[in-house]
Amino acid sequence: MTFVTSTPVQDLTRDQAAAELAELAGEIAAHDRAYYQEDAPAVSDAEYDALRQRNAAIEARFPDLARPDSPSRRVGAAPAAGFGKVVHAVPMLSLDNAFAEGDVREFVARVRRFLGLSEAEPIPVVAEPKIDGLSISLRYERGRFVQGATRGDGAEGEDVTANLRTLADLPVRLRGADLLGDDLPAVLEVRGEVYMSRDDFAALNERQKAAEAKVFANPRNAAAGSLRQLDAAETAKRPLRLFAYGSGEATGAEWDSHWEYLTRLKTWGFQVNPLARRCDSVEDLLAFHAELAEQRASLPYDIDGIVYKVDRVDWQKRLGFVARAPRWAIAHKFPAEQVRTLLRRISVNVGRTGTLTPVADLEPVTVGGVVVSRATLHNEDEVARKDVREGDTVIVQRAGDVIPQVVAVVPELRKPGTPPWTMPDHCPTCGSLAVREEDEAARRCTGGLVCPDQAVERLRHFVSRNAFDIEGLGEKHIEAFYADGLIRSPADIFLLEERDRGVLTPIAAREGWGLKSARNLFDGIGERRTIGLERFIYALGIRHVGEAMARLLASHYGTLEAWRTAMVAAAQDRDGEAWRDLVAIDRMGPAKALAIASFFAEPHNLAVLDDLAALVTVRPFERSATAGNSPIAGKTVVFTGTLTTMTRDEAKARALALGAKVAGSVSRKTDYVVVGADAGSKAAKAQDLGITTLSESAWRDLIGG
Numbered sequence: 001m002t003f004v005t006s007t008p009v010q011d012l013t014r015d016q017a018a019a020e021l022a023e024l025a026g027e028i029a030a031h032d033r034a035y036y037q038e039d040a041p042a043v044s045d046a047e048y049d050a051l052r053q054r055n056a057a058i059e060a061r062f063p064d065l066a067r068p069d070s071p072s073r074r075v076g077a078a079p080a081a082g083f084g085k086v087v088h089a090v091p092m093l094s095l096d097n098a099f100a101e102g103d104v105r106e107f108v109a110r111v112r113r114f115l116g117l118s119e120a121e122p123i124p125v126v127a128e129p130k131i132d133g134l135s136i137s138l139r140y141e142r143g144r145f146v147q148g149a150t151r152g153d154g155a156e157g158e159d160v161t162a163n164l165r166t167l168a169d170l171p172v173r174l175r176g177a178d179l180l181g182d183d184l185p186a187v188l189e190v191r192g193e194v195y196m197s198r199d200d201f202a203a204l205n206e207r208q209k210a211a212e213a214k215v216f217a218n219p220r221n222a223a224a225g226s227l228r229q230l231d232a233a234e235t236a237k238r239p240l241r242l243f244a245y246g247s248g249e250a251t252g253a254e255w256d257s258h259w260e261y262l263t264r265l266k267t268w269g270f271q272v273n274p275l276a277r278r279c280d281s282v283e284d285l286l287a288f289h290a291e292l293a294e295q296r297a298s299l300p301y302d303i304d305g306i307v308y309k310v311d312r313v314d315w316q317k318r319l320g321f322v323a324r325a326p327r328w329a330i331a332h333k334f335p336a337e338q339v340r341t342l343l344r345r346i347s348v349n350v351g352r353t354g355t356l357t358p359v360a361d362l363e364p365v366t367v368g369g370v371v372v373s374r375a376t377l378h379n380e381d382e383v384a385r386k387d388v389r390e391g392d393t394v395i396v397q398r399a400g401d402v403i404p405q406v407v408a409v410v411p412e413l414r415k416p417g418t419p420p421w422t423m424p425d426h427c428p429t430c431g432s433l434a435v436r437e438e439d440e441a442a443r444r445c446t447g448g449l450v451c452p453d454q455a456v457e458r459l460r461h462f463v464s465r466n467a468f469d470i471e472g473l474g475e476k477h478i479e480a481f482y483a484d485g486l487i488r489s490p491a492d493i494f495l496l497e498e499r500d501r502g503v504l505t506p507i508a509a510r511e512g513w514g515l516k517s518a519r520n521l522f523d524g525i526g527e528r529r530t531i532g533l534e535r536f537i538y539a540l541g542i543r544h545v546g547e548a549m550a551r552l553l554a555s556h557y558g559t560l561e562a563w564r565t566a567m568v569a570a571a572q573d574r575d576g577e578a579w580r581d582l583v584a585i586d587r588m589g590p591a592k593a594l595a596i597a598s599f600f601a602e603p604h605n606l607a608v609l610d611d612l613a614a615l616v617t618v619r620p621f622e623r624s625a626t627a628g629n630s631p632i633a634g635k636t637v638v639f640t641g642t643l644t645t646m647t648r649d650e651a652k653a654r655a656l657a658l659g660a661k662v663a664g665s666v667s668r669k670t671d672y673v674v675v676g677a678d679a680g681s682k683a684a685k686a687q688d689l690g691i692t693t694l695s696e697s698a699w700r701d702l703i704g705g
């Protein structure tokens with residue numbers, strides 16, 4: 001299930017961003033596996049793109065949070081193992097989309113502007129159904145089929161020559177070739193779509209079911225899965241078809257128009273979609289679109305729109321490309337198909353970082369060629385806004401290719417007395433309290449490590465580079481050890497070697513492991529038995545406690561014992577001294593202080609911390625070498641007003657490095673208040689309390705420049 005959170009990227013805090021990047025990395029990787037290795041995508045292309053875009057946007061705002069396993073570091077569709085790679089002589093591009101009539105008018109107007117044509121000049125455009133299959137490139141040399149490849153990432157695809165040869169629609173020799181093929185293009189790359197008809201798809205799924213083999217979600221996945229069989233004999237048994245519609249490299253062949261090219265394709269022996277039509281005006285295009293939208297459901301194969309292509313090849317050449325799509329073509333999509341179905345139940349899904357998401361469990365229905373049985377409801381506000389209730393009849397759609405959405409309920413079909421739905425305030429997986437912070441749409445499980453849905457992510461964070469930095473314990477291993485019960489909490493990591501001695505299959509004997517790698521893992525863990533307080537705090541994965549906050553806490557409290565005692569006290573008494581001291585830490589504020597205190601209010605979290613502390617040595621916070629003898633070491637400093645020679649953040653960093661504590665508000669504990677330009681109430685309060693105030697230059701003198 002996929003969920004893009006609704007918080008705008010610019011409103012995300014660092015911690016939220018980091019958590020979301022972690023969630024996105026896992027999710028996108030899972031979709032990649034489903035798509036590329038299993039040919040069974042769980043989401044549509046559009047939804048997948050939305051996830052990648054969100055990931056990119058968050059990384060653009062927080063570049064330093066980009067993860068080593070970030071999807072942005074992996075490029076699209078790496079060819080799956082098992083097929084050779086083919087670099088496309090001419091890249092296989094995609095198409096821009098038009099959804100509304102206005103988009104189509106704008107497309108034609110743009111072409112007209114670009115070519116400098118008068119209003120009177122007709123622009124012939126070929127309209128063709130957009131086949132929902134997978135695009136392939138077929139290379140012919142002197143009329144003989146020599147190589148066929150999938151699109152892959154557009155630049156490089158998989159060599160599926162042997163499989164393509166089994167297609168009845170594919171001419172292995174172009175018709176009209178003389179014996180030597182001298183009258184044929186030296187090189188011709190034909191582009192087209194491999195697809196499966198609806199009837200063939202249904203029959204194939206019946207056979208698969210009978211054989212207890214994989215059932216495909218839709219004809220497109222069935223076609224992709226069938227073409228990518230490692231054994232071409234398997235592909236031969238699958239009813240794949242092919243429509244040709246485009247060209248790549250072409251040497252020794254020319255045509256003036258796309259229409260002429262389509263005609264040529266037919267004489268060479270290809271199947272060209274019989275519905276293709278040459279139009280002379282936008283009105284013709286729109287009429288054709290409307291006509292096919294009507295026929296769509298009764299066509300023998302799936303189409304998801306109409307492709308419009310400027311007919312004249314000389315114009316195509318002048319128009320060229322923008323980014324990854326030609327300026328001379330566009331895909332006019334069909335509106336989302338909407339269907340009614342029964343919403344059986346609203347269940348709640350717990351994400352890797354604890355976000356609770358309501359999900360509609362639906363009576364399965366086919367929408368836009370896919371059987372849909374679940375749809376995200378995003379969050380509790382969304383459920384309330386649409387007033388969705390269990391047992392309702394709802395309207396479900398897949399917009400373009402987007403994942404199923406519940407558009408609305410059909411109120412007149414609601415049974416009287418149906419109660420409104422409410423979000424549980426406890427985690428459905430682990431039973432811990434689920435809380436919703438102010439200004440947040442999401443409710444989160446506070447179970448952390450005790451929640452099986454979050455534990456793996458928490459452990460992954462625990463061993464990550466800036467936390468305990470344990471090498472050789474990747475996510476896959478954590479998942480496996482978690483599943484076996486070997487590692488359920490951080491302390492278990494430090495008991496791993498000992499426990500491993502007593503088990504039937506030690507780690508070294510497991511698949512993918514050996515004596516050496518197991519030894520390395522144990523050594524890697526051993527090296528981290530001593531750790532600095534700031535890393536220790538960060539590793540706990542407390543909400544809102546990122547690296548910077550962990551450092552502030554470590555610097556403020558100095559030792560684990562002092563921190564633990566203060567936090568337990570702050571958790572017990574929201575008015576007490578410990579709480580006030582915590583809130584006053586610079587950049588803390590009540591929301592973050594509350595998150596920290598809540599962590600300590602949960603006995604299971606204290607148990608995790610104490611079990612761990614018993615197995616590792618936590619070094620007190622170390623102030624830098626110069627810090628000890630600096631005049632501000634141990635002093636509490638508050639900055640206010642605008643500084644002129646450095647930014648506020650630089651000034652704070654400097655103060656911290658010199659061993660000071662930086663606070664956000666003035667209290668009796670404050671030693672110095674550094675007053676910049678236009679300082680307000682903090683400077684006044686310092687005066688009232690008789691605290692030393694320093695100008696920016698006096699401050700610089702004090703710290704030595």
Ligand code: IVH
Nearest residue numbers: 093094095128129130131135193245307326
């Ligand atoms: S022309 C330069 N024509 O749509 C782009 N594409 O979104 C050439 N498709 O990857 C594409 N039917 O898989 C073209 N009649 C048609 C098509 C078609 C389906 C697919 C193709 C392409 C995608 C672009």
